[in-house]
Amino acid sequence: MKRVAIVGGGVAGLAAAYELARLARNGASLQVVLFEASTRLGGIIETVHEGGFVIECGPDAWVTEKPWARELAEELGLGNEVMPSNDATRKTYVLVDKKLQAMPDGMRMMVPVDLDAMDASDMFSAAAKLAYHEEMGRAEELREAAPDQDESVAEFVRRHFGDEVLAKIGAPLLSGVFGGDVTKLSVRAVMAPFVAMERERGSLIGALQASVAAKRHSVFTTLRSGMGTLVDRMIAAIPEDWVRLLAEVRFISYGEEGWLVGTARGVERFDAVMMAAPVDVACSLLSPVDPEVAPLMEMDASSAVVAAFGFPDAAKFPVPPGFGFLVPPGSDSLLLAGTFVDQKFEDRVPQGGRLVRAFFGGKAAERLMRCGNDETAAVARMELARILGPLPEPQVTVVRRWPRSLPQYAVGHLERMKKLDERVSALDGLWLLGNGYHGVGVPDLVRDARVAARRMARKSEGLAEVAEL
Numbered sequence: 416m417k418r419v420a421i422v423g424g425g426v427a428g429l430a431a432a433y434e435l436a437r438l439a440r441n442g443a444s445l446q447v448v449l450f451e452a453s454t455r456l457g458g459i460i461e462t463v464h465e466g467g468f469v470i471e472c473g474p475d476a477w478v479t480e481k482p483w484a485r486e487l488a489e490e491l492g493l494g495n496e497v498m499p500s501n502d503a504t505r506k507t508y509v510l511v512d513k514k515l516q517a518m519p520d521g522m523r524m525m526v527p528v529d530l531d532a533m534d535a536s537d538m539f540s541a542a543a544k545l546a547y548h549e550e551m552g553r554a555e556e557l558r559e560a561a562p563d564q565d566e567s568v569a570e571f572v573r574r575h576f577g578d579e580v581l582a583k584i585g586a587p588l589l590s591g592v593f594g595g596d597v598t599k600l601s602v603r604a605v606m607a608p609f610v611a612m613e614r615e616r617g618s619l620i621g622a623l624q625a626s627v628a629a630k631r632h633s634v635f636t637t638l639r640s641g642m643g644t645l646v647d648r649m650i651a652a653i654p655e656d657w658v659r660l661l662a663e664v665r666f667i668s669y670g671e672e673g674w675l676v677g678t679a680r681g682v683e684r685f686d687a688v689m690m691a692a693p694v695d696v697a698c699s700l701l702s703p704v705d706p707e708v709a710p711l712m713e714m715d716a717s718s719a720v721v722a723a724f725g726f727p728d729a730a731k732f733p734v735p736p737g738f739g740f741l742v743p744p745g746s747d748s749l750l751l752a753g754t755f756v757d758q759k760f761e762d763r764v765p766q767g768g769r770l771v772r773a774f775f776g777g778k779a780a781e782r783l784m785r786c787g788n789d790e791t792a793a794v795a796r797m798e799l800a801r802i803l804g805p806l807p808e809p810q811v812t813v814v815r816r817w818p819r820s821l822p823q824y825a826v827g828h829l830e831r832m833k834k835l836d837e838r839v840s841a842l843d844g845l846w847l848l849g850n851g852y853h854g855v856g857v858p859d860l861v862r863d864a865r866v867a868a869r870r871m872a873r874k875s876e877g878l879a880e881v882a883e884l
């Protein structure tokens with residue numbers, strides 16, 4: 416019987432535990448302990464149900480193109496719950512000169528699939544529109560100039576479309592997802608599909624227009640009752656006695672006796688450790704095990720603060736049609752983004768209600784980290800009101816702080832991760848999971864955790880067949 420410790424019960428640790436439970440049910444000889452420091456499982460995934468509102472405190476959806484979260488949901492019997500975003504009304508605004516300006520239809524991040532829609536939009540100057548049109552004609556030049564090395568998102572976007580597109584769409588979009596600085600974020604780590612398109616076709620617009628998939632499906636997918644249901648269903652499929660809450664792992668060591676994992680309650684021996692705590696925590700727990708891993712795991716991380724407001728009567732708080740808005744860095748607003756939740760997804764509000772979510776990142780989030788819920792909610796309401804007009808009294812308010820929750824994949828990230836993976840694979844029985852390494856999105860985390868769990872079980876059983884169980 417192999418003993419496996421999973422450290423951290425966010426979606427990565429849970430997906431690993433779920434996969435191991437599945438393998439154990441199919442005969443793999445495994446005994447698992449999932450150590451979770453807090454009182455609840457799910458980590459950044461949390462859905463609050465209150466007064467008929469379905470309020471996401473962390474992720475509200477996954478990118479449809481990546482199938483791994485949907486596959487897991489279907490496996491967990493949630494096929495009927497899987498629902499797309501309301502893409503018929505998809506529109507995203509950007510705060511430009513204190514006003515919300517609609518992004519043109521048919522954009523895939525900062526790349527327009529439909530150049531006519533882009534031309535018809537008021538968002539860009541004539542020079543930026545020309546830069547978009549010229550990008551297709553520059554395909555060969557762009558393909559040949561594609562660098563062998565990693566570069567920043569800013570350099571990449573600038574090369575294709577120029578400064579204005581970077582400032583108006585590139586920077587706010589990437590900050591909205593990663594809470595980060597486009598001049599530091601690694602394009603290969605955070606925009607890999609675009610890098611591949613550049614390598615193959617040169618022009619990103621040309622590549623997207625050629626891809627039928629880009630035009631077909633909705634961009635985001637979620638669960639009708641919220642992302643928390645994915646967590647609840649995984650928990651239900653994991654043996655209860657595998658899970659320990661309020662069990663913060665305080666040290667880890669590795670030696671001839673295998674892995675030792677220590678909490679306030681004592682020390683236990685394991686054959687393998689699946690480290691799914693946030694990268695900062697993982698780094699400090701593992702640096703005594705191998706001092707060379709620590710420098711490879713050190714990275715900046717951005718904090719996030721979310722404040723959601725549910726209103727009983729949408730008519731009393733009209734918002735523009737669409738999914739919400741982004742705020743470019745340097746704007747006169749503390750917000751990073753706002754989501755019109757009831758317009759983005761069905762069934763998020765009681766009949767006739769309105770749900771708006773404010774999202775803070777970067778320095779504003781750091782400052783709000785020190786404020787109480789009431790103060791944070793007041794700041795969020797004030798910042799929303801400056802953009803959308805006066806807010807009525809909300810029926811429901813939910814505030815969440817996620818300190819250092821969005822690791823920043825800086826230029827060179829992929830090479831660093833390659834070295835880290837080599838180093839870690841030399842330590843028999845250690846697996847790194849979670850959002851610090853190979854993707855921050857829920858689908859990537861689910862896929863990587865399940866693959867690692869299968870590999871781990873196969874290795875510990877010495878049976879190739881375990882992978883197929």
Ligand SMILES: Cc1cc2nc3c(=O)[nH]c(=O)nc-3n(C[C@H](O)[C@H](O)[C@H](O)COP(=O)(O)OP(=O)(O)OC[C@H]3O[C@@H](n4cnc5c(N)ncnc54)[C@H](O)[C@@H]3O)c2cc1C
Pocket residue numbers: 422423424425426427428450451452453455456457458459460472473474475476477478662663664665691692693696719720721817820821848849850851855856857858860
């Ligand atoms: C506000 C916000 C919105 C987001 N929106 C989206 C989205 O729409 N779509 C999307 O795909 N992704 C989104 N993301 C990213 C995604 O949600 C995260 O990358 C993902 O949930 C992280 O999961 P994880 O398991 O790696 O880490 P976490 O969820 O951080 O889980 C780590 C767990 O480890 C525990 N822990 C910490 N220290 C210890 C210890 N010493 N011992 C034991 N346990 C420990 C923690 O308590 C926590 O439960 C969003 C992120 C944020 C912050």
